[in-house]
Amino acid sequence: MTLLPVDTDVLEDVCRDIAQDNYGFIYVSDQKSEIKSAYESADIGLVNARSLSSSDMRKALTEMTADEFIDLEQLRDGVFYVDPFGVKGNMNITRELTNLFGQRLVVTGETLRSRFSLAIDDMEFFADELDDRNYVRRITAGKRDYYTIGPQLKEHADDVGLDSRLEREASNGKIAHSDLESVIDVDATADVIRYLDREGYIVDLDGEYLVEEAIDEYARYLAERIEDDVEAEFADSSYVLRTGEFEQVVENEIARRFDVLSTARSVRSEILESTRDSVVDRLGLDRGREMVEAVGPFEDVVEDHARRIRTDLKAEQDQLPGTLPEWVELAADHFEELQVSNATEVNEYVRDAVRDRYRSLVNEEEFGGMAA
Numbered sequence: 001m002t003l004l005p006v007d008t009d010v011l012e013d014v015c016r017d018i019a020q021d022n023y024g025f026i027y028v029s030d031q032k033s034e035i036k037s038a039y040e041s042a043d044i045g046l047v048n049a050r051s052l053s054s055s056d057m058r059k060a061l062t063e064m065t066a067d068e069f070i071d072l073e074q075l076r077d078g079v080f081y082v083d084p085f086g087v088k089g090n091m092n093i094t095r096e097l098t099n100l101f102g103q104r105l106v107v108t109g110e111t112l113r114s115r116f117s118l119a120i121d122d123m124e125f126f127a128d129e130l131d132d133r134n135y136v137r138r139i140t141a142g143k144r145d146y147y148t149i150g151p152q153l154k155e156h157a158d159d160v161g162l163d164s165r166l167e168r169e170a171s172n173g174k175i176a177h178s179d180l181e182s183v184i185d186v187d188a189t190a191d192v193i194r195y196l197d198r199e200g201y202i203v204d205l206d207g208e209y210l211v212e213e214a215i216d217e218y219a220r221y222l223a224e225r226i227e228d229d230v231e232a233e234f235a236d237s238s239y240v241l242r243t244g245e246f247e248q249v250v251e252n253e254i255a256r257r258f259d260v261l262s263t264a265r266s267v268r269s270e271i272l273e274s275t276r277d278s279v280v281d282r283l284g285l286d287r288g289r290e291m292v293e294a295v296g297p298f299e300d301v302v303e304d305h306a307r308r309i310r311t312d313l314k315a316e317q318d319q320l321p322g323t324l325p326e327w328v329e330l331a332a333d334h335f336e337e338l339q340v341s342n343a344t345e346v347n348e349y350v351r352d353a354v355r356d357r358y359r360s361l362v363n364e365e366e367f368g369g370m371a372a
Contacts, residue, residue, distance in 0.1 A: 006060040007039075007048035012070055014038040015061070019082035023093055023116050023126070026080040028058060075125060085133055094153060097135060101149040105165050105183050106192055109145055112136075141191030162201050163213035170211040173218025177207055203264040210264055219274035222260075226253035226275075227282050231294070234283070238340040238350055239298035245343070246285075246292040250276050291349050302350070306358040309334040310365075320366075327362045328355070 014035055019026050028035070032054055039052045049056065058078065065074045073081045084093060093116075100107060100115055112130075113123040127147065130136040134152035138145050148162050169175055169183050180202075181189045193209075196202045202209040210218060233249050234241060241249065251272055255261055261268050280287050286295050309331050314320065321327045335351045335358075363369055 004047065004049040006052065006056055007042075007044045008060060008064055008067075008070070010042045010044055010048075011035075011039055011052075011057075011060055012064065012072065014042065015072065015080065016082050019080075020084055020092070023096075023118075024081050024084035024129075025118065025122060025126075026061075026082065027119070028054075028061065028078040028080070032057060075122065079119070079122065081125075085129075093130075093135070097130075097149070097153050101153075101165075104185065105162065106139065106146050106148050106186050108186060109147065112147060139192055139195045141188030141195070144188060146186055146188065146192060162196070163211075166196075166201060166211045167213040167217075170214045170217065172221040173214040173216075174205065174208050174210055175202070177209070180209055200266075203267060205260060205263050210260070210267070212267060215267060215270050216274050216278075219271060220278045222254055222258070222271070222275045223278035223282055225257060226250065227279055229253050230279055231283055234294045234297070237346065238301050239294040240340075240346055240349060241292050242343055242345055243288065243290055243292050246287070247272070247276060250279055290345065298353075302353045302357045305338060305350075305354040306361050309354070309358055310361060324359065324363055324367060327366065328359055331355075331358060 015026050017038070018031055018034060022031075026035075035057060036052045036054075039057075040050065044050050061072065061080055062074060064070045064072050065080070071083055073083075075081055096115055100111070104111070109123050109127055112118075112127060113120065116126065118126055127136070127138070127145070130147070131138050131150070134150040136147040136153070137150045138147055140146075154164075165183065166175065169179060175183075180193060184192050186192060193202070197204055197209075200212055202211055230246075230249055230253060251261070254272070254275060260271060264271065276287075279285070280292075284295055286293050312334065313327070313331050317330070321330055335355050338351050338354060339347055340350050341347055
């Protein structure tokens, strides 16, 4: 037995380095040669033991766990743990989990244990550490626990996680039950699916599932299916609808073809809003607070009305007006006669647009663009 004490500062540094390479764990039986070699090759003070026996090593490590200034925890005899998460630049755990969940959506505790080369007795402790720090999320299914990626890990990983993986596997924003089972690929599939539904990752659509992360993709699918009928509604209303009417048309057309609005009530408003946005993009609509217009066709309608009124006015007058305001004033009855909808607001919107275009048209063609 040595007569000099072990240099705990050196031993702490040695153990910390070893723990960082081993996901925080120090197994004295397996690593005593590594610890002894690193300790004895370090710069040790003259008043400390320069060699390290197995008994001295275990005794010193046990004593160090009682020191509140040393971040070393004894899990059981011969097994110690140094928190690896607070070490800047240490990405070992993050890297391993990212690689693991890049391949699997859900894993068992045994998969985690094998991936990190842990002793069986340390699996639960390590899983708790990962769960407490939001690196994984625990899914309890029957008597077993399963794990999936947690929000903290997702911040460090690109395109990895439940939502990202489900989004990649989805087709038109949905995933079939059999495909979801294949992606999960664990025994307790039903329990995991219930977890995904409960946590807001998927919505059960009776035989298939809407992936919430892919609602925009699903909305684009819906928009493609209903756009012809929505466009027909615009054609019947001079290509302009009140905003509320447009929103109701989209809702009605979805409900007529699909039961998703009644089935997926928790995300009903998101589906509707995203589908409306997609319809706006596909049909080239201008969606305002009060009105929605199909820009190109509506401009053609307005142009036709403006030119017709100008032609009619010229045919009616023996002597053409001398000023632009007179041209506009004489056409007032023609504007008021425009009736394209049962909605007063729509008629006023069309009349205002036709009046503006008529004024520009007369200015261009009767006054060479020089009238005030």
